[in-house]
Amino acid sequence: QDAIDRKEKRSETFKTAVHGLETDTPALKTEELGRRAPQWVRDNLVTMCMRCKEPFNAITRRRHHCRACGYVVCARCSDYKAGLQYDGNRPNRVCQECFIFLTGHTVLEDREGKHKGILEKGAAEVSSRSLLCSSLQLLDKNGKGGTRGWFVIPQDDPLVLYIYAAPQDVRAHTSIPLLGYQVRDMPQSESRHLFQLVQSRQVFTFVADTEELKQRWMKAMARSAAGITDPEEEEEDADP
Secondary structure, eight states, X not given: OHHHHHHHHHHHHHHHGGGSOSOOOOOOOGGGTTTSOOOOOOGGGOSXXXXXOOBOOSSSSOOEEOTTTOOEEOTGGGOEEEEEGGGTTEEEEEOHHHHXXXXXXXXXXXOTTOOOOGGGSOHHHHHTTEEXXXXXXXXXXXXXXXXXXXXXXXXXXXXXXXXXXXXXXXXXXXXXXXXXXXXXXXXXXXXXXXXXXXXXTEEEEEEESSHHHHHHHHHHHHHHHTXXXXXXXXXXXXXX
């Protein structure tokens, strides 16, 4: 029953996320860590640790919050204590990165400057610089069930559709190269707004929450499928 309740809450979160991410509060600046209480990222907005990216589960990998940055992290990534100024310098559970910053420990591995593919970038980071992002449902092959997720076409990789399990996840779980696909409209079925990506025998069927959202996705996917990466390029093609 607990698992069912969590799934229902997650579904409700995705429905409201169509109009944007639920948490618009900016992350604390580095110099504010420990000095000001963070706003915690909500548990149901993530499905994996925001530091090590390992998926959460109810038994061996549970959710915890870093008291310095507010990220949702696993026990292994939050197995640290640091005094926080906003809490009278009492020791609080923090993630490894905040622990290193707050205690002055030397960083063993310099992660700055390393190139990360979009699959390894957070959903919120990619969504903020996207051509289009929202919640959609991707149906399975028989069209009777499917998985709801957070879908993004990034500005810096506009020919690929990235799929996250949740709008605050730190890693996409899959991607679909859009170039060469056909975008096919489908009649409304049981109040579901359906459309497809089709290429040879490969078919992806999507469900949008509204007709307006469906039309926006069809237009964005059609442009990417045609290799159009610049909005001005489409306008020039439309001129007589």
